[in-house]
Amino acid sequence: MGNAIMPKNDTAARRGRKARLTGRLLAATAGAIGLFAALPALAETLVVKNFTLIDGRGGAAEPNSAMVVEDGRIVWVGPSAQAPAAADAVDLTGKYVIPGLIDTHIHMGNVHDLTQDERFYTTENVEADLKTYASYGFTTVAVMGTDKDSVFAVRNAERAGRPTMTRLFTAGQGIVFRGGYGGVPGINRPVTNAKEAAIEVDSQAAKGADYIKFWLDDELGTMPKMPPEISKAVIDAAHRNGLKVFAHIFYLEDAKRLAAQGVDGFVHSVRDQPIDKALTDAMKEKGIVQVAATLSREAAMFAYGKPAPQLGDPFFQQSLSPEALRLLASPERQKTVASSPAYPKLPSFFETAMGNLKRESAAGVHYGLGTDSGPPGRVAGYSGHWEMELMVKDGFTPGQAIQAATEYGAEVLGAKDLGTLERAKWADFVVLDANPLQDIKNTRKINSVYIAGRKVRSVAQ
Ligand SMILES: [Zn+2]
Numbered sequence: 484m485g486n487a488i489m490p491k492n493d494t495a496a497r498r499g500r501k502a503r504l505t506g507r508l509l510a511a512t513a514g515a516i517g518l519f520a521a522l523p524a525l526a527e528t529l530v531v532k533n534f535t536l537i538d539g540r541g542g543a544a545e546p547n548s549a550m551v552v553e554d555g556r557i558v559w560v561g562p563s564a565q566a567p568a569a570a571d572a573v574d575l576t577g578k579y580v581i582p583g584l585i586d587t588h589i590h591m592g593n594v595h596d597l598t599q600d601e602r603f604y605t606t607e608n609v610e611a612d613l614k615t616y617a618s619y620g621f622t623t624v625a626v627m628g629t630d631k632d633s634v635f636a637v638r639n640a641e642r643a644g645r646p647t648m649t650r651l652f653t654a655g656q657g658i659v660f661r662g663g664y665g666g667v668p669g670i671n672r673p674v675t676n677a678k679e680a681a682i683e684v685d686s687q688a689a690k691g692a693d694y695i696k697f698w699l700d701d702e703l704g705t706m707p708k709m710p711p712e713i714s715k716a717v718i719d720a721a722h723r724n725g726l727k728v729f730a731h732i733f734y735l736e737d738a739k740r741l742a743a744q745g746v747d748g749f750v751h752s753v754r755d756q757p758i759d760k761a762l763t764d765a766m767k768e769k770g771i772v773q774v775a776a777t778l779s780r781e782a783a784m785f786a787y788g789k790p791a792p793q794l795g796d797p798f799f800q801q802s803l804s805p806e807a808l809r810l811l812a813s814p815e816r817q818k819t820v821a822s823s824p825a826y827p828k829l830p831s832f833f834e835t836a837m838g839n840l841k842r843e844s845a846a847g848v849h850y851g852l853g854t855d856s857g858p859p860g861r862v863a864g865y866s867g868h869w870e871m872e873l874m875v876k877d878g879f880t881p882g883q884a885i886q887a888a889t890e891y892g893a894e895v896l897g898a899k900d901l902g903t904l905e906r907a908k909w910a911d912f913v914v915l916d917a918n919p920l921q922d923i924k925n926t927r928k929i930n931s932v933y934i935a936g937r938k939v940r941s942v943a944q
Contacts, residue, residue, distance in 0.1 A: 526553040529910070529936045532563045534575035537920065539582040539889035539903035541882055544920055548580070552910040555645040555935030560904060578930055579918055581885055582904050583622025583911030585892030586867045588750045588775035588853030590629045593667050596806040597859040601669035604631045612863055613637075613648035615802055618942045619864025620913035620926070622934050623650040623892070623901055625774075625853070627729070627750055628657020628696035629667045635691050645935035650911070652896050654729070655687040657696035658717050660709035665698025665731060677716035684717055688724035693896070695721035695728040696750065699737055703825055711740060718745045727897070729774050738762055748774040748895065750853065752836035754781065763846035774895050775853020776840040778873040779866045781833035787811050787860055788821035793869075798927050801942050802862045811860060837877045844879070851895035852888040864942075871923050881923040910936040 529552040536548035538560070549566035551559040559566070566572070591612040592604040609630075616624050626634070630653050638651045658680055659666040661673035674680040684695055697717045701708040714730070718741070721728035727747040732738050734755045741749075742765040752773070753762070765771065786793075793799040794812050803811075810816050820826065843850060852874070856866035871884040879887070893902025900908045912933050917925035932941040 527555075527936070528553050528569070529933075530566065530569040530572035531575055531580070532566050532572050534578045534580045534914070535918070536560070536904065537579060537581045537882070537885060538905065539886060540905075541886040541890070544579070544918070550580070550904065550910070550912075552936035555910055555937070556900075557904060557906055557908050557910050560906060575914060577916075579915040579925075580904070581620075581913050581915065581919060581926070582889040582902060583909075583913060583932070583934065584620050584867055584888045584926075585623040585625075585851065585896070585898075585902060586616065586621045586854055586856065586870075586888075587625045587851035587892050587895050588627050588777060588855050589616070589624045589863070590667075590855070590857030591624070591626055591863070592631070592634075593629060593670070594857065594859055596804050597810045599667065599859055601631070601667050604633075604670065606633050606637060609634065609637060610648055612857070613651060614940065615863045616649040616867075617932055617934060617939045618944075619802070619867065620929055620932050620941070621649060621864055621867050622911040622913075622932065623652070623896070623898065625652040625693075625896055626654065627731070627855070628654040628665075628698075629670055629857075630655055631670060632690060639691070645937065647934065647937065647939060650901070650934070652693045652898070654694055654696035655690050655692040656683075657698060657731075658683055659698055660707065660713060662707050663698065663709055664700040664702040664706045674713065677712050680713045680716040681720040684720035685724065688721075688726055692726065694747075695724075695726050696731070697728070698731040699741065700731055700733045703828075708737075711744070714741060714746075715744050735759070735762065739765065742766060742769060742771055745769070746771060748772040750774045750777070751780070751855070752776045752778070752839045754832040754835050754839075756835065758839045758842050760846070763843060763848055766843070766848045767846065771848075772895050773840065773843050773848055773850035775851055775855065776836060776874075777853055777855040777870075778833065778836055778840065778877070779869040780855035780861055781829070781836045782869070782873065783861050783866070785820075785826060785829040785833070788817055788826060790817065793865070798868075798942065799862060799865050802865045807859075837873070840874070841877055849891065849894065850887060851892040852884070853892075868924075868927050871926055875923045881920050884923055885919060885926070909934075 532549035536545040547563045549563040592609040593599050595603045634653050656671045659671045659673045661675045699709045729748040735753045854866035854870050874884040890902045914930040916928040916930050919925040929943050
């Protein structure tokens with residue numbers, strides 16, 4: 484609170500005057516009904532009213548709701564009839580409001596069209612990606628280990644004030660075993676032994692990583708896998724630095740060993756076989772979370788081996804450059820994708836991931852919603868809506884899919900002032916033209932997106 488407006492030009496000055504007037508109006512009304520006694524007269528205030536509220540906590544939708552936002556944070560939510568009279572309240576009659584969505588597994592900044600290369604990682608490209616996520620209603624993302632050090636300046640600037648782009652959590656550079664799977668060449672510094680791994684973790688912690696990420700996979704037997712003594716060193720070093728540590732895994736046996744070693748979460752589903760009670764029991768007992776199930780990632784791995792239906796969908800197209808779209812639609816590229824040796828197995832990995840998320844949810848394991856979007860063909864922003872659709876196909880209700888992408892995502896990231904629309908939280912929210920509880924695809928009917936109480940560019944504009 485207390486971000487006084489500093490008028491920079493006429494528009495800002497007008498906005499400032501308006502905000503002060505609104506503040507006084509609210510304060511006067513507050514005096515009358517005794518609710519807003521603490522409202523500072525200089526606050527920038529936003530009042531939205533007459534919408535149906537889906538607050539992210541999984542309960543019933545609340546028709547005729549209103550919300551009062553002050554300096555970017557929610558100060559009041561309740562029935563429109565009890566909301567303070569404000570001359571410039573935004574009337575959202577017929578609309579639905581959900582919390583800003585959270586994608587707990589992305590990559591950013593490294594891709595141009597369909598080519599991934601560290602030379603593309605500039606602050607400009609990072610910010611373009613963050614704006615794309617925001618435009619799709621994903622107002623918070625967690626990057627899983629492929630950032631350059633310039634990410635910390637972007638993140639710190641966001642946290643110091645009221646961000647105008649998607650909020651960012653980062654692992655810095657994730658830990659990769661030399662010669663093994665994961666990371667982006669030129670960004671991640673592969674490690675060969677436990678000592679190097681611990682030093683690399685310390686280095687990420689010193690730079691300000693929000694959590695530690697590592698890859699433990701052999702890419703279907705084609706690459707060496709990080710040995711157990713190295714994963715143990717990574718986990719212990721993360722904990723010594725007071726950070727959580729999340730692992731890329733593929734195999735059930737690796738998930739079990741990492742659970743025993745003290746890992747805090749998995750950023751993909753187990754995909755080689757159905758998980759068992761031994762794993763879900765261990766996860767519950769130790770509070771290990773399924774950070775992301777990445778169902779849409781598994782689906783995207785084989786979707787573009789043929790003409791995918793989404794290629795003609797404007798909601799999909801808006802996330803991609805014309806060249807990326809041309810390539811995804813090109814028969815030559817589709818042939819290349821479909822001729823990879825792993826291609827025939829990919830649908831079964833997707834099915835296994837779907838089954839395993841259901842098993843975890845039934846067992847009471849906590850999870851967020853993450854897509855692993857960002858690498859070529861894994862489409863920023865669109866993927867999160869696809870992920871929610873796939874959760875519903877997997878047997879979750881639309882309300883549960885939204886809760887995974889909001890309240891649970893914030894819990895997974897330890898983001899206490901994000902994820903739900905409640906008093907004192909940041910006013911990050913998405914206004915929808917249709918009810919997402921009736922049809923999860925209505926999360927795509929975006930009317931507008933707000934971050935910290937201010938409207939940002941959305942796919943609707
Ligand atoms: Zn990833």
